[in-house]
Amino acid sequence: MVGSGRIGVALLVLVLGAGVGQGTATANDPAPAPLDTWTGTWEAAPSGTAPAQPGASLRNVVHLSVGGSTVRVRLTNRLGTAPLDLDTVTVALRETGPDAVPGSMRTATFKGAGAVTIPAGEDLVTDPVLLAVPAGADLLITVHTPTDSGPATYHRAAGQTNYRAPSGNWAADSDGSAYTTTTTSWYYVTGVDVLDAPAAGSVVAFGDSLTDGNGSTRDANHRWPDRLADRLATLPPSRRLGVLNAGVSGNRLLREDVGPSALTRFDADALSRSGVRVVIVLEGINDIKGTPNATDPDAFEDAYRTLVIRAHAQGIRVIGATLTPYGGNGGYTAAREAVRQAVNAFIRLDSPFDAVVDFDTAVRDPEDPQRIRPAYDSGDHLHFNDAGMLALAETVDLAELG
Structure with missing residues (x-):
């Protein structure tokens, strides 16, 4: 049985708690999304919390479904109990392991600022990051947490090897040699959207x-x-x-x-x-x-x-x-x-x-x-x-x- 109904108009908002919009379409009208519409390409739902890792750089590897001309990242402190301080968030195409494709490293911003504090119980979306990503690509999303912000919201069972630099802000490094330990959880990241997805x-x-x-x-x-x-x-x-x-x-x-x-x-x-x-x-x-x-x-x-x-x-x-x-x-x-x-x-x-x-x-x-x-x-x-x-x-x- 095929349903119908109008999908809500796309909205570019920053706080997920305020709602991220949908592309306008009906079930009987499968036209491609307009070129100014965001499409979800990857998600990991928060599953719990882990101890904070102050001073560490956490490099998450995520596998995209569809590609686009621009990305934005959804970060989470949804299950945290204190404000989460992030002083650097970067996005890059993955080459191998924790290494980025040369020239693909981008620093994400939040209303133009490079650092952000996410209140406890909330998610936040970055500003658009101009980085073309192909379908099926692996993306590196790296966060540096300078302080102890309390329990870290994470997705425990990632089924994916991710990387950790135990100390220092290595978020913007394309060379992954500082990432000397691994984890099979995703930290602080809950989604990726792309613009202009086919x-x-x-x-x-x-x-x-x-x-x-x-x-x-x-x-x-x-x-x-x-x-x-x-x-x-x-x-x-x-x-x-x-x-x-x-x-x-x-x-x-x-x-x-x-x-x-x-x-x-x-x-x-x-x-x-x-x-x-x-x-x-x-x-x-x-x-x-x-x-x-x-x-x-x-x-x-x-x-x-x-x-x-x-x-x-x-x-x-x-x-x-x-x-x-x-x-x-x-x-x-x-x-x-x-x-x-x-x-x-x-x-x-x-x-x-x-x-x-x-x-x-x-x-x-x-x-x-x-x-x-x-x-x-x-x-x-x-x-x-x-x-x-x-x-x-x-x-x-x-x-x-x-």
Whole structure:
């Protein structure tokens, strides 16, 4: 079922809490975004906090979906408890490791200033940075934190090697030799937008560790949203979309656990992103298998309806994904499986979603439907290996994305 509605007008604002606008379009009019419209090309949703690293330079490696002529970076102190001081933020194309492509290093500004303080609980967007970036490029986003600003908002399970210079402001150095330690988390960065993208907007993959990429090969960009971006890259610009990964490992639909719940973070991590036309929701398995576990399928139905109502109020379509098998995992019981089956029946037959992508059918073992196909199983009977991630991405009907 194809939804309709007007996507809100693009706005260039600085504080994400005030809302970042969408490109004007309808689901039946997949024209490319106007050349003065921002399109989301990469995202990492805040998942928690880590100890501050005063005096360190933190170099994040992010993999873009669509390209453009200009970029802007979304920085976050959303889960922090004190103002975050950043005295240098830079953006560059990545060559290898922590090294930048020569001549690509740019210093980002904030209303023309090179330094900024981000209040606790807020995100901030840089001024436009004139740097042409191709689709599929790796970008280096480096921040220097001169002081102890309290707990650092980060995305813990990046599935990507990032770099740290333990002391000194090395943010503007193209040579990465100062970056002597590594981390597999993204610090202080939550998104990248591009201008003049040859695309019609963006799609948000909203979920938990299955979307975050647990089980896929590190540094390979084989999460299912990455593989969806690969598929979309083959389409003409009028149908191409940027892909934003709003997966948070351990996230739940109904309650706070690892990071804010899906209900709490939906606006910030999905609806406020630039150019969003559609959201794919894969959330709920942690509520079923976790402790304490949710036992009432009606609670899932109410939550899904709430997400759809909020998205439709902004003219954004929502695709619901069925919950995938986890038989053989330590959290599996027959009673919990009955809840999963009830939730999936609702998603398939009676949900408010504009369309459904049946991930469950795509990846379950025909010989034992409570389990993942062995060829797709990362080994823990819950998460997917690279082949399983590709199977999820190939199950998405691109025509349903608008």
